[in-house]
Amino acid sequence: MTSLPQSTEKKLGLVIDLDTCVGCHACVVSCKEWNTSNYGSALSDVDAYGPEPQGTFLNRVHSFEAQPESGCSQTVHFPKSCLHCEDAPCVTVCPTGASYKREEDGIVLVNEADCMGCGLCAWSCPYGARELDQIFGVMKKCTLCVDRIYNENIPEEDRVPSCVRTCPAGARHFGDLGDPDSDVSRLVASRDGMDLMPEMGTKPVNKYLPPRLKDVPSDAALEATHKTPEGLFAWLDKALEKL
Amino acid sequence: MHPAPSIILFTTLSGLGFGLLAFLGLGLPPVTGWVAFVFFFLANALAVGGLLASVTHLANPKNAIKAFREWRSSWLSREGVLAVASLLVMGVFAVALVFFDIRLRTVGALGALLSLATVFTTSMIYTQLKTVPRWNEWTTPPIFMLHALGGGALLAGQPRLAAILLIALGLLMMWAWIKGDEKSLAGTTMETATGLGRIGKMRLLEPPHSGQNYLLKEMAYEVGRKHAQKLRILSLLLGYALPAALMLLFTVHHLTALIAIIAHLIGVAAGRWLFFAEAAHVQRLYYGK
Numbered sequence: 001m002t003s004l005p006q007s008t009e010k011k012l013g014l015v016i017d018l019d020t021c022v023g024c025h026a027c028v029v030s031c032k033e034w035n036t037s038n039y040g041s042a043l044s045d046v047d048a049y050g051p052e053p054q055g056t057f058l059n060r061v062h063s064f065e066a067q068p069e070s071g072c073s074q075t076v077h078f079p080k081s082c083l084h085c086e087d088a089p090c091v092t093v094c095p096t097g098a099s100y101k102r103e104e105d106g107i108v109l110v111n112e113a114d115c116m117g118c119g120l121c122a123w124s125c126p127y128g129a130r131e132l133d134q135i136f137g138v139m140k141k142c143t144l145c146v147d148r149i150y151n152e153n154i155p156e157e158d159r160v161p162s163c164v165r166t167c168p169a170g171a172r173h174f175g176d177l178g179d180p181d182s183d184v185s186r187l188v189a190s191r192d193g194m195d196l197m198p199e200m201g202t203k204p205v206n207k208y209l210p211p212r213l214k215d216v217p218s219d220a221a222l223e224a225t226h227k228t229p230e231g232l233f234a235w236l237d238k239a240l241e242k243l
Numbered sequence: 244m245h246p247a248p249s250i251i252l253f254t255t256l257s258g259l260g261f262g263l264l265a266f267l268g269l270g271l272p273p274v275t276g277w278v279a280f281v282f283f284f285l286a287n288a289l290a291v292g293g294l295l296a297s298v299t300h301l302a303n304p305k306n307a308i309k310a311f312r313e314w315r316s317s318w319l320s321r322e323g324v325l326a327v328a329s330l331l332v333m334g335v336f337a338v339a340l341v342f343f344d345i346r347l348r349t350v351g352a353l354g355a356l357l358s359l360a361t362v363f364t365t366s367m368i369y370t371q372l373k374t375v376p377r378w379n380e381w382t383t384p385p386i387f388m389l390h391a392l393g394g395g396a397l398l399a400g401q402p403r404l405a406a407i408l409l410i411a412l413g414l415l416m417m418w419a420w421i422k423g424d425e426k427s428l429a430g431t432t433m434e435t436a437t438g439l440g441r442i443g444k445m446r447l448l449e450p451p452h453s454g455q456n457y458l459l460k461e462m463a464y465e466v467g468r469k470h471a472q473k474l475r476i477l478s479l480l481l482g483y484a485l486p487a488a489l490m491l492l493f494t495v496h497h498l499t500a501l502i503a504i505i506a507h508l509i510g511v512a513a514g515r516w517l518f519f520a521e522a523a524h525v526q527r528l529y530y531g532k
Contacts, residue, residue, distance in 0.1 A: 003315060003316045018439075028451075052454055052455065053454050054452075054454045054455045054456050055456075056456075056457070057452075057456075060451035060452065061451050062447065062449075062450065062451045062529055062530075063447070063448040063449035063450075063451075064433070064437055064439065064445050064446065064447060064448055065445070065446050065447075065448040066439050066442035066443045066444070066445055067443045067444045067445075067446070068442055068443035069443060073443075074442055074443075075448060076437070076439060076442075078437060080451075080529060089372075089373070089374075091316075092316040092317065093316075093317055093318070093319065093368075093371070094313060094316075094317055094319075095309075095310040095311075095312070095313050095317045095319040095320035095323065096306055096309035096310050096312060096313065096320075097309065097312050097313050098306075098309075113306075114306055114309050115303055115306060116301050116302075116303050116304060116305075116306035116307050116309065116310060117301050117302025117303035117304075117306075118300070118301055118302075118310075118319065119300075119302070119461065120319055120368070122457070122458075122461065122462075123244070123372055123374065123375070123461075123462070123524070124371075124372055124374060125374065125526070126373070126374045126431075126436075126525050126526065127526065127529070128458045128462065128526040128529055131456065131457045131458060132302055132457050132461075133302075134457065136303075137301075137302030137303035138302070138303055194438040195438070196435075196436060196437070196438055197431055197435050197436055197525065198435070199430060199431060199435060200373055200374070200431070200525070201373070208438055210438065210439065210441060210442075211439075211442070213442070
């Protein structure tokens with residue numbers, strides 16, 4: 001069924017801290033590594049060692065520059081993957097039932113055995129979170145590492161999405177955003193967490209924590225500190241003037 | 244959006260085929276026997292040919308049969324169901340008419356209704372996408388419907404009706420182009436895409452990858468938009484103005500009809516190419532485009 005569930009028991013998702021992310025792309029690499037060898041078909045690469053390499057990724061890091069009306073610009077590294085929306089348009093457009101949202105935890109998945117590779121779900125996604133694999137011909141997307149988070153064969157500390165486990169800066173958090181008392185929900189509340197493209201009406205589960213505003217250097221700090229030379233420099237200054 | 248030839252062929256040919264089927268179902272023209280056979284053959288060839296072209300667009304066509312499942316939620320699924328239903332119902336009507344000289348009026352009317360409903364579902368596949376503001380407009384369904392009806396009337400030998408429908412269509416196309424240009428991305432910006440408008444104006448500092456990817460190829464198509472104005476005029480003249488003029492100003496015989504139909508097809512294909520090539524997807528904002 002590609003109708004959306006009325007509500008989900010949990011709303012598992014990610015909280016991404018744009019203040020902390022350093023743009024190292026470790027999450028991109030670990031995501032590719034885990035997901036190319038686990039759930040569904042591999043994440044293929046085309047011309048991987050040639051002049052025009054390209055491939056399927058479930059998570060990508062864009063880097064932006066925000067320019068305030070005055071003062072210095074601010075660089076923001078911006079990891080982007082599926083937001084596991086509550087009103088996921090990618091689910092309802094699917095004609096085969098391959099695309100679905102789980103009632104138990106809200107994860108949006110693709111059943112590759114049913115996907116016909118029409119690409120309509122990727123068209124319906126405002127965020128560019130779905131990529132049609134160029135070799136396997138099926139739609140790939142973030143699974144929230146559904147094969148890790150419930151996996152009792154791996155140590156408990158590893159039962160989080162691969163990107164969260166690997167982030168060296170601690171910029172990625174995983175939890176139940178449907179529970180207002182969860183760590184992630186509290187983080188979102190305290191840091192003014194936000195939705196991407198709220199006007200699209202998708203109600204994303206994943207939240208982004210905006211970067212804290214940069215310190216503005218005081219005018220005094222920007223003043224030149226040595227206006228008149230002293231000592232040896234004063235003598236040099238004088239000597240050079242006379243030349 | 245990437246203007247895939249398979250999808251342009253599909254929407255152009257199938258629309259025309261289902262339009263002709265709708266007229267045939269209503270008994271226009273009132274043909275029987277072998278003449279009816281030729282008409283039905285043409286209509287089915289266009290409709291089925293277009294549908295087959297659309298299958299080549301699929302990356303994993305072995306699962307195409309499963310596309311009939313989700314008609315409760317998916318416009319694409321509804322389109323598949325209705326396309327097959329209209330072809331089956333019109334098949335019964337055609338066999339009775341061609342081989343037994345019996346006109347099953349109710350079946351024909353039902354077939355006509357289903358054929359037009361099929362075209363409507365095709366239009367809704369595009370109209371439903373909020374992510375492509377140019378398509379997400381009230382004008383999209385009537386444009387698809389008028390293409391089917393106008394082209395269908397042309398093929399069904401209804402000159403006056405065809406001319407009126409094609410003129411109306413041409414005017415609506417112009418309106419949709421102007422409104423689409425004004426609408427652009429409908430208020431979605433890099434600032435809303437990143438949520439960082441609170442800091443200031445955003446620009447892309449570094450893209451996430453140095454090469455191409457599926458998203459850029461599919462959703463950030465840019466080639467040829469500089470020819471948009473020329474193609475718009477070409478599409479208007481060939482697709483709608485010339486066929487309408489031929490139908491109104493000349494006595495219709497096979498040659499004028501043939502010229503009108505060929506001009507119409509070229510014009511519609513050009514317009515359809517623009518329909519995709521000009522449609523901007525909000526995803527492109529993440530790439531600073």
